[in-house]
Amino acid sequence: MxxxxxxxxxxxxxxxxxxxxxxxxxxxxxxxDVDETLQILWTEEAKKRRDEVRCGAVQPITGEEALARVRQLLE
Incomplete structure (x- = not known):
């Protein structure tokens, strides 16, 4: 195995x-245990964001850049 x-x-x-x-x-x-309503909403949101990236409406950033932005906001 x-x-x-x-x-x-x-x-x-x-x-x-x-x-x-x-x-x-x-x-x-x-x-x-998952709240089915929340699961549906999160799935819809994830698909919407995926589609925005695929069509070019949103430009993704790396995880490192996202963390750097969060750290900067917290300072």
Whole structure:
């Protein structure tokens, strides 16, 4: 059986669409209580933001840049 590290290495080598599908399936597999209404709203929001990036309406930034902006706001 492959180790978690090996699985992660192989998963990260997948094309982005395949990684997104895998991430979605992994999250779906987690068992926890979720407010269905909130889940629907968050899913709609995530898809809206994804579509804004895809069509060029929004320019994404790196995680490092986002954290730097947050830190600057907190100073």
């Amino acid at each position: 492959a180790s978690v590290e090996q699985i992660m290495k192989e998963a990260l080598a997948l094309p982005s669409a395949a990684r997104a599908l895998l991430a979605e399936k992994l999250v779906e597999s987690l068992e926890f």
